[in-house]
Amino acid sequence: xxxxxxxxxxxxxxxxxxxxxxxxxxxxxxxxxxxxxxxxxxxxxxxxxxxxxxxxxxxxxxxxxxxxxxxxxxxxxxxxxxxxxxxxxxxxxxxxxxxxxxxxxxxxxxxxxxxxxxxxxxxxxxxxxxxxxxxxxxxxxxxxxxxxxxx
Amino acid sequence: xxxxxxxxxxxxxxxxxxxxxxxxxxxxxxxxxxxxxxxxxxxxxxxxxxxxxxxxxxxxxxxxxxxxxxxxxxxxxxxxxxxxxxxxxxxxxxxxxxxxxxxxxxxxxxxxxxxxxxx
Numbered sequence: 012x013x014x015x016x017x018x019x020x021x022x023x024x025x026x027x028x029x030x031x032x033x034x035x036x037x038x039x040x041x042x043x044x045x046x047x048x049x050x051x052x053x054x055x056x057x058x059x060x061x062x063x064x065x066x067x068x069x070x071x072x073x074x075x076x077x078x079x080x081x082x083x084x085x086x087x088x089x090x091x092x093x094x095x096x097x098x099x100x101x102x103x104x105x106x107x108x109x110x111x112x113x114x115x116x117x118x119x120x121x122x123x124x125x126x127x128x129x130x131x132x133x134x135x136x137x138x139x140x141x142x143x144x145x146x147x148x149x150x151x152x153x154x155x156x157x158x159x160x161x162x
Numbered sequence: 163x164x165x166x167x168x169x170x171x172x173x174x175x176x177x178x179x180x181x182x183x184x185x186x187x188x189x190x191x192x193x194x195x196x197x198x199x200x201x202x203x204x205x206x207x208x209x210x211x212x213x214x215x216x217x218x219x220x221x222x223x224x225x226x227x228x229x230x231x232x233x234x235x236x237x238x239x240x241x242x243x244x245x246x247x248x249x250x251x252x253x254x255x256x257x258x259x260x261x262x263x264x265x266x267x268x269x270x271x272x273x274x275x276x277x278x279x280x281x
Contacts, residue, residue: 012281014238014243020231025241027243028241028242028248029241030242030243030246033242047225050238051163051241052172053232053235053238053239054235054236056232056235057232057235057236060228060232061228061232064225068221068225068269068272068273069268069269070271072211072276073218073221073273073276074218075213075277076209076213076278077202077206077209078197078200078205078206078209079201080201081197081205082196082197082201083196092210098191100193102187103182105180105184105187105188106181106184108181108184109181109184109185112177112180112181131197133188134188137188137191138191140191140192141191141193141195143195143198144191144194144195144197144198145171147198148197160201
């Protein structure tokens with residue numbers, strides 16, 4: 012499970028630096044897939060997070076966000092779809108990044124196991140909350156109700 | 163060659179911003195999910211709490227973290243998947259810092275007056 016860099020006391024110079032290095036270091040184990048995933052999801056997240064920040068911080072005063080604003084957004088099909096991809100990629104990318112950090116800094120195997128167990132359990136529960144929130148407002152009935160609320 | 167040079171600082175900032183953004187993400191999903199309890203639920207009270215100025219400054223730091231982490235992530239992708247990326251990693255990092263600062267100008271221009279109440 013441990014990445015090569017985690018066993019060398021955080022010496023990042025030995026971490027795989029190119030796709031060829033990563034293939035040599037990881038062979039066919041899942042860490043190669045995660046290494047590739049971090050780069051693909053990272054690239055997509057640049058677009059997704061910048062769009063998200065633009066909509067909610069630049070095109071709108073974030074200090075005025077309230078229930079009507081969020082419910083209005085989450086009743087739109089496009090926002091549901093966009094935020095679903097954002098939630099999925101951000102959670103996987105972020106939690107895997109936290110796992111890298113735990114493996115780099117938590118040296119004792121027992122403590123490392125429990126930190127990761129708590130992280131993955133909390134992340135799974137929070138992901139379910141996020142999915143529920145995204146699908147709370149149905150496209151038609153709730154959307155109309157929310158628009159009436161905004162008027 | 164590595165310690166204390168651009169590459170190490172790029173990594174340190176990437177790690178710190180990444181951990182901060184991941185923890186913020188978990189909190190953010192929880193607070194937005196409070197909309198499930200409807201207009202009379204706890205959502206509006208939570209949001210009003212987060213609209214206080216210390217949290218709005220925190221949000222500016224989160225935006226700065228997103229921009230740095232995103233641009234430095236693109237630098238990492240260039241280093242990993244091109245033949246020239248590693249050779250130019252140091253100037254690329256200065257490009258990341260410069261572009262982060264540049265993007266910061268309109269963001270601060272928009273958000274600081276909102277926090278001061280003069281928008």
